Amino acid sequence: MSLQEQFAQAQIDSKNLPERPDNMTxxxxxxxxxxxxxxxxxxxxPGFTDMVGRAKYDAWAELKGTAKDDAMQRxxxxxEDLKDN
Incomplete structure (x- = not known):
């Protein structure tokens, strides 16, 4: 299975995890x-009034420069780790 296919399957699997991950995860x-x-x-x-949007933006910004393939694999x-727990 290619990385792209694994990534697509992980997207599906992420919606069916046994329990909801914590906010940091x-x-x-x-x-x-x-x-x-x-x-x-x-x-x-996003501005300081959009705390959720700002947190999402900041989390994504921390990965700046990470190769797409590396991010997909991670x-x-x-x-997979969350499915197994």
């Missing part, structure tokens, strides 16, 4: 997904 999932699917962060950082590995 959810941010990590979001950031790895965005980096793996779209590359480096784009757009303006996303797949994280979802």
């Amino acid at each position: 959810l941010l990590q999932i979001y950031a790895l997904y965005k980096q793996g699917s779209g590359g480096d962060v784009t757009g303006e950082r 996303y797949v590995d994280l979802i």
Whole structure:
């Protein structure tokens, strides 16, 4: 199975995890997904009144420069770990 196929399967699996991950893990999932699917962060950082949007943006921005394939593999590995727990 190619990395792209594994990434697509992990996206499906992420919606059916045995339990909801904590907020920090959810941010990590979001950031790895965005980096793996779209590359480096784009757009303006949300204002301080949008705390959720700002946290998501910051988590994604921390991965700036990470190769898309590396982010996809880390996303797949994280979802697999969460499925097994």
